[in-house]
Amino acid sequence: MTTDIVKPKPAAAGLSIAVLLAGLSIGFFIVVALATGETAQLGGQGIVGLLQRMVALGLVAVGQTFVILVGSIDLSVAALISAVAVLASHIMQGDPAMILPAIVICLGLCLVVGLVNGALVAYGGINPLIATLGTGLVIQGVLAASFGMLQGAVAREFQVVAYGGVLGVPYSILLLAALSLAAAFVLDRTLFGARIYAVGGNPDGARLAGIRTERVTLSAHVVASLFAGASGLYLAARLQSGTPWIGRDGIYDLESIAVTVIGGTILAGGKGGVAGTLAGVLLFASLDAGFNMLGIDAFLKQVLRGAIVVAAVAIHAVRSKGHVA
């Protein structure tokens, strides 16, 4: 008879998945670069390019990690990314003076969406998949219907976010690094982080321990929406103007969930962290870069990607004793 003893070092276990994944990704990237003779990819610029591939998905995924840790999920991020990208370019209209207002309004929109998602899930008791699928559809519909009136372009100065940098390191990578570190700090070192793990691990237990679980779930949804907003702003800067479909075309909703789970965060909540998620994003980025170097057909790439998603999750899921659905 086995007893349910909490693993002594969950943090260390999470980190080992992250290190393993990151090692595999980098190994794959190096091997492919050497095999195809594209050694230039291993230089500074190649590495920066690889890291830059991580930014958009990385930002969403870090936010997604918060909701998944708390035992929820957010499918509305893709629509929100599109909404923010379109809104940002519409408000700016190429005018640098409007950069700050645009950012504030966009993040304000994210705050509202996060609050609505969180309220539906935490206070309404609606299954998070359905609630966020619903809000995502609402955003997507309004966006597509009003896109004709929402044309615009971001200010040239704003594009620095995507294309500028210091000492050869693009600002976008620094942004991802800073926000990821902040997220990791919040999860590992603050009371809010501890509460997120508590609520995700055992909601009833957390409630009995005096945690207002609804508030924690709500806050996690707000965090996820704000990170999606950051990703949308980055994409707007990169593409100069948003379209209502950039989020959906990038499959940011499902891919952010996939990389989070690949990184060792459990869908049921309570276990995992930002490091694993970033390693999952790095895996996707190096696969993309590697497939490009190998010149693999775009559709075949998708087939391999699907198989790798399953395999990457299976590697650590196969050892779990219980049933999963």
Place this chain on the structure above:
Amino acid sequence: MSPVPQPPSSLRRPARIAVNAGLVIFLALYAGIAFLQPNYLEPGLFMNFLRRAAPLVILACGQLYVILTGGFDLSMGAVATLVVLAASILINGDPETTWAVIGALYVMGIAVGLVNGLVVAFLKVPSIIATLGAMLSVNGLALAWSGGAARGDLPDNFRNLGRLVWRDVPLVGSLPLAAIVLAGFVALAWWGLNGTVYGKRALAVGDNPRAAELAGTPVAATRILAFVVSAVSAVTAGILIGGFSGVSVNAGEGLELQAIAACVIGGAQLLGGRGSIWSAVFGALSLFALFTLLNLIGLPQALRDSIQGLILIAAVGASVWRGRRRT
């Protein structure tokens, strides 16, 4: 075997008068349609409505099997796309091969379902990830095979499955073949859940897999079969879609989420353990009636997504609210 003990009749009565929420929503929406277009009350137009709703209803029935066992199948839309593209490539304009190709399509679908089920049951990958992987792979495969563009044409005997309508049929006026396929599939799906022990097993597994396992239920087999049924429904729906909309590379796009939404609107519980075949049927009919209604009102295509989202949240919210009042 000893008979299953029945609860006293006083406890059973509420279940008997409980009306499927999806049926109520469907009747309300269809009344709205009839109000705007009174000829929708004629049997002919109703049959036409059924014909167009058939793929979604069939998909929802398949998805329901997976939802009952506690999972999701996100790969349905991709399977439907694969079916449409593969049919046009394999048949290649030769009507003689149609039936053999349809057989091959079902083999492909069953293979996808088996892989999904095996990955979930034995590799312990959560179904949302496993079937997402399958969705990406199957979509990629379909596009790679067809070169990323719709090729070829489907012969008439294939397309008839989706589009043939018999005129001057007594009683109903006109009778689409798709409606018969629909009725047949729903009957089979109903029998699977209510006429066999499998239905009980699926509910048990979805409700509490550990308890089901201890009670001797073959949990893995139950799960795998659910994914196979779901894939078979996706193939059937794909064949009908190919029949009335022809070949296109995004034939099945978004259908998986519509099928999940349909089950939920009809009152099936996500993560398993509660729901009946009527949840899927009436949920899907409601969703399709909603699309038709919005079309009649003349709402921009884009805003339909928004309304669908609102209805989805409202339907689930209402069922949560009813559940809270009961306890």
